[in-house]
Amino acid sequence: MNRITTIIAALVISATVFAAEPVSKETAKPIELTKATFLEKVFNYENNPEAWKYIGDKPAIVDFYATWCGPCRITSPILTELAAEYGEEIYIYKIDVDKEPELAQVFGVQSIPMFLFIPMDDQPQMGMGALPKKSFKEAIDTFLLKKDEKTDL
Numbered sequence: 001m002n003r004i005t006t007i008i009a010a011l012v013i014s015a016t017v018f019a020a021e022p023v024s025k026e027t028a029k030p031i032e033l034t035k036a037t038f039l040e041k042v043f044n045y046e047n048n049p050e051a052w053k054y055i056g057d058k059p060a061i062v063d064f065y066a067t068w069c070g071p072c073r074i075t076s077p078i079l080t081e082l083a084a085e086y087g088e089e090i091y092i093y094k095i096d097v098d099k100e101p102e103l104a105q106v107f108g109v110q111s112i113p114m115f116l117f118i119p120m121d122d123q124p125q126m127g128m129g130a131l132p133k134k135s136f137k138e139a140i141d142t143f144l145l146k147k148d149e150k151t152d153l
Helices: 002-020 035-041 070-085 101-106 133-144
Strands: 060-065 091-096 114-118 125-128
Touching (some): 035 091, 060 070, 060 133, 070 091, 114 133, 125 133
Parallel strands (some): 060 091
Antiparallel strands (some): 060 114
């Protein structure tokens, strides 16, 4: 009887310890934008059509994509990995060009995937095609976050 009580006590203590620990950690994911959320979070081109004015509070990448696009499906998991890796440092946004054709037109998107890299204190730059993860990381580290390349040596 004493042994059963000890086993039950051990199970209760184990359950309490594991319950206190989160089962899985939430990771950052790319954020889907509509025209309305783009105007609110990135750039309100309707109110300020003359000059670029980024509204965000950290650098961003905007992925212009379509669900039927093969190269877009290749870059999608890469962007998900980068969102988890750089979660607190940058935003990764996604815009489905079929659902938001006006946004695609405003940015002159003629082929996809197309990426808008938005630093905090500089003009945005466009990138095209299914970029490898290494290229994204280089753009994030040097252009968006302005990390000193010498520290990586």
